[in-house]
Amino acid sequence: MIALVECRSSDRYARQPLALYWQGVRLSVARLQAEWRSPTARHFRVETEDGQVFELAYSEVLDEWTIEQP
Secondary structure, eight states: OEEOEEEEOSSSSOSEEEEEEETTEEEEEEEEEEEEEOSSOEEEEEEETTSOEEEEEEETTTTEEEEEOO
16 A cells, blocks of 8 residues: 655655554554565564554655555
8 A cells, every 4th residue: 555654864765754644544653663675665664652563665766655554
């Protein structure tokens, strides 16, 4: 699902996700559980303040985020 993610950026875009929009609701990120790169994207596993876990991926080539709930 193509998504809207708010993130902190410093020397590069998509440094740290701060919030995501899921089913029309803004959810603040409470904790970053994991971060990794694949050949096509930067990936983040995050936990929101209400305890939900999401996997976010940012494609630098397409300049878009995707969200999955594992």
